[in-house]
Amino acid sequence: xxxxxxxxxxxxxxxxxxxxxxxxxxxxxxxxxxxxxxxxxxxxxxxxxxxxxxxxxxxxxxxxxxxxxxxxxxxxxxxxxxxxxxxxxxxxxxxxxxxxxxxxxxxxxxxxxxxxxxxxxxxxxxxxxxxxxxxxxxxxxxxxxxxxxxxxxxxxxxxxxxxxxxxxxxxxxxxxxxxxxxxxxxxxxxxxxxxxxxxxxxxxxxxxxxxxxxxxxxxxxxxxxxxxxxxxxxxxxxx
Amino acid sequence: xxxxxxxxxxxxxxxxxxxxxxxxxxxxxxxxxxxxxxxxxxxxxxxxxxxxxxxxxxxxxxxxxxxxxxxxxxxxxxxxxxxxxxxx
Numbered sequence: 001x002x003x004x005x006x007x008x009x010x011x012x013x014x015x016x017x018x019x020x021x022x023x024x025x026x027x028x029x030x031x032x033x034x035x036x037x038x039x040x041x042x043x044x045x046x047x048x049x050x051x052x053x054x055x056x057x058x059x060x061x062x063x064x065x066x067x068x069x070x071x072x073x074x075x076x077x078x079x080x081x082x083x084x085x086x087x088x089x090x091x092x093x094x095x096x097x098x099x100x101x102x103x104x105x106x107x108x109x110x111x112x113x114x115x116x117x118x119x120x121x122x123x124x125x126x127x128x129x130x131x132x133x134x135x136x137x138x139x140x141x142x143x144x145x146x147x148x149x150x151x152x153x154x155x156x157x158x159x160x161x162x163x164x165x166x167x168x169x170x171x172x173x174x175x176x177x178x179x180x181x182x183x184x185x186x187x188x189x190x191x192x193x194x195x196x197x198x199x200x201x202x203x204x205x206x207x208x209x210x211x212x213x214x215x216x217x218x219x220x221x222x223x224x225x226x227x228x229x230x231x232x233x234x235x236x237x238x239x
Numbered sequence: 240x241x242x243x244x245x246x247x248x249x250x251x252x253x254x255x256x257x258x259x260x261x262x263x264x265x266x267x268x269x270x271x272x273x274x275x276x277x278x279x280x281x282x283x284x285x286x287x288x289x290x291x292x293x294x295x296x297x298x299x300x301x302x303x304x305x306x307x308x309x310x311x312x313x314x315x316x317x318x319x320x321x322x323x324x325x326x327x
Contacts, residue, residue, distance in 0.1 A: 075292065173303075176310070
């Protein structure tokens with residue numbers, strides 16, 4: 001079964017002659033490719049922005065994207081989206097671009113590798129306490145680990161770890177299943193069936209990008225909101 | 240029966256069972272979630288945006304259990320550590 005690779009990590013593009021440990025696999029190359037595509041498109045569009053009556057077409061595309069993301073973040077978190085837009089929007093755009101570029105021949109989504117998914121989930125894992133501490137301070141954030149009672153401390157910690165694992169494995173499993181099913185179907189029904197599965201894969205990729213961003217927002221909002229509710233209660237108490 | 244055959248047979252059988260049994264509960268859960276969401280949208284069409292968003296997030300949560308089963312089955316079939324150890 002050499003034809004079916006369940007990860008892009010084993011696909012080596014370049015390996016250093018002197019240092020065999022230094023190598024470029026397909027995951028890194030395609031991640032750089034997605035990053036450069038995103039940066040190039042954003043730079044080209046935002047190079048000349050106009051506020052006049054006739055807005056360039058690509059600028060309105062970008063405005064639709066950004067305002068849509070702001071609305072979604074505001075709906076989910078019930079807060080001003082400005083603070084969260086850079087992080088959540090980057091996650092969404094990167095995952096969506098990485099998944100949707102799968103229609104290109106020869107391209108394998110870097111999100112179909114556990115390394116990429118784990119890296120994205122780890123960034124969410126570290127962003128949650130950062131946003132929580134930034135909004136309420138160190139002690140205030142730590143207090144939510146013992147929120148109902150002190151007995152819940154281990155469960156809160158386990159929950160934080162397991163949801164990070166779930167975030168990573170969900171993205172990886174969905175994207176990997178798309179490529180693996182396409183590769184298996186190519187073996188016995190190569191004519192039209194893989195196209196349908198590719199179509200389904202595009203839908204799954206978009207939904208997964210949306211879900212990853214919304215879940216990251218929900219986790220951050222829960223870390224921030226619990227503390228705000230607590231503070232409100234304390235204010236009521238003092239007042 | 241030598242040990243590579245035993246590992247191959249048990250891996251294939253368990254991979255099939257993993258997917259078969261592991262997709263029952265998520266399928267029931269997703270069906271219940273979707274039917275409830277459709278009912279809610281029919282009763283309150285104004286809230287359909289919120290319901291749809293929550294539904295998608297919830298479906299992803301439910302679906303992840305099935306995805307875990309799929310990942311385990313794929314590991315058993317294509318990246319089996321016991322098989323690799325034996326054949327190297």
